[in-house]
Amino acid sequence: MPAVPTPAVSTSALSSCAATDAVLAARRRFFSGAPVPEDALAQPILRSWTRCAARGLGPQSRSRMEPLTDGEFTARRERHETLRRRCRPELEALHAAARAADSIVILTDPSGLVLDTVGSADFADRAAKVALRPGVSWSEAETGTNAIGTALVERRPVEVRGAEHYAEANGILSCAAAPIHDPFGELVGLLDLSGPASVPHLHALALVELAAGQVEHRMFEGAFPDHSLVRFHADPSFLGTAREGILVFEDYRLIAANRPGLALLGLGWDALGAKRFGDLFEGSLGKAGEERRVRTRRGDVAMRLERQGMPVRTVAPRATPSAERQSAPVPAQAPAQTGPRFDAATERDLGRAVRLMEAGVPVLIQGETGVGKEVFARQIHRRGNRGARAFAAVNCAALPEGLIESELFGYEEGAFTGARRAGFKGLFREADGGVLFLDEIGDMPLSLQSRLLRVLQEREVTPLGGGRPVAVDFALVCASHRDLKQRVEEGSFRADLYFRIAQYTVTLPALRTLADREALVDRLWAEMAGASPGAPTLSVECRAALAGYGWPGNFRQLVGVLRVLQALAEPGESVGVEALPADVRSAPLEWRGAGRPAEIMPPGAQADTAPSQEFGARDFGARDLGTRDLGTRDFGAGDVGARDLGACDLGAVTRAAMDAALAASGGNVSQAARRLGIHRSTLHRHLASRGSRGGH
């Protein structure tokens, strides 16, 4: 990421003729190997020429500017549909200016591929002769110095006129381009205004810069409903305009911003995740809606806190319609306003995943057990444009092959013995319009992988037992704790399926690698305690021990231990280190503090093999509460209470808790698993063993 959003580059300070002469002279020197004086050329242009020469491009070289095939181009456009929709107002606004100046306005994707052009038909024809038209890439690497490609490399607005273009053939163009960044600093596209070099457009650069700023400004609308959002500017009359600074804080940590916001404070994108509110402004966040003057290192600004970040609440599990299905689609509802929080890097990944999901790109979530892969998948669904439609989930590891197949594909009435009389649509069809989540896809049997691939390619499903193929439209999110690439190498996962589902892979970090784990422990503790006045607190040592432990079961395990500690603490008590499970208590010192070396707990470590957790002096009776199976036990009504556990052996306690949760959930496995905070597969194993033991 670049250090600081830098100002635009233009040669327009020089008069047109003088500029052309100076550039031609610089060009002669450059291509004859003579040094180019610093003031002869804008530095980004010179840097770009140098990059092109280093790549072996010559001024006469005709690049391979082949347009994409129709199919490829349609797919790329679809992928960037959200960007295209977002930029439509700006394209329209610039249209008239472009036509008047015999120019065209261009929208490209982040690689420089021209997605759309509007403007003067006359110039568009001439531009097409040098391949400046939809479906062609104008990356600097392929085309040499040009406004689109060079602005993307330099990550700032750039104007390239006539002979400043590296390739002589492009000397007929005068172009100004401004990249578009998302609130996390990621390049998502670019706007360009191009016209004939003979009629330079004096305001081209300012126009595209303004337009890009407006697109970026609109990206904040409705994007951060759970965070604190601050708008500010030295001049209060700029508040509410695209020139205002916008900063987004999560628990006072800066997680997103617009370019004016960073520039007003002299910051770069690397401030995201690193700076806190107190590092940037004096005083408190203030009250939502109130406008006031606040001091920064660069002077006073007018600031308005648009909304205060919501305290994190666990989203109540939503009832699922079927007790038999392993995980059923969630009923349609509007995107939630609250939800789990993530560290800044994961939040950025989530933003990207949402955009890609919206553009039809499958998302693969990797990470150790308990890191929150399903939580992340649900957030992709909630925050994206399919949030009001179904979220259909199936755990490929928990069901036998035949059952996953019928879960996914559905079956016709009476298709096989035991089939529900009315038949079942299958999750592919139930996910129609929404998101299909294939959890533990690494465990999907090979034969089913081929069928899944076919569905993904053909986008139609044929139910088991016959029937006509039915078209389906769902966004696909997959997850696995297994290294899928390795599964491909081993031959247990199809390479073609892998490449289809892994177009964007997010690897969620293990808890032990997160910085500032004490703050995380505090936050989770506070969320669980709620606002009750006599809520217990964690002692300093206890907090440090919790933050220093390796947590092989990640969030699931940590949340489970915190819940148990909280359930057993007396009101107002400061929970001491002696209350912790033995292995947390005795964690080696080097585990404590940020950045614990990975070799202490290898990335592949699974909670299933985690040491059992024997709680300390305040012994609760039950022994293994912190392991994967009972990690996030919810000691609510209908469950076996923690204080009752002492009398039973662990196996019986575990089974009783699972039976109680199943009974309280009317037999709905998903609901019972959420109630207990355990994985559904554990309940399925329990049900299977209950069946074989002849249980109820």
Ligand SMILES: Nc1ncnc2c1ncn2[C@@H]1O[C@H](COP(=O)(O)OP(=O)(O)OP(=O)(O)O)[C@@H](O)[C@H]1O
């Ligand atoms: N960001 C978070 N904040 C708070 N709690 C979280 C977060 N992520 C996950 N959790 C907790 O951890 C539990 C496990 O999360 P989840 O089931 O999404 O993990 P997973 O990676 O899918 O696990 P597995 O690989 O075992 O399926 C959740 O029930 C939730 O209580």
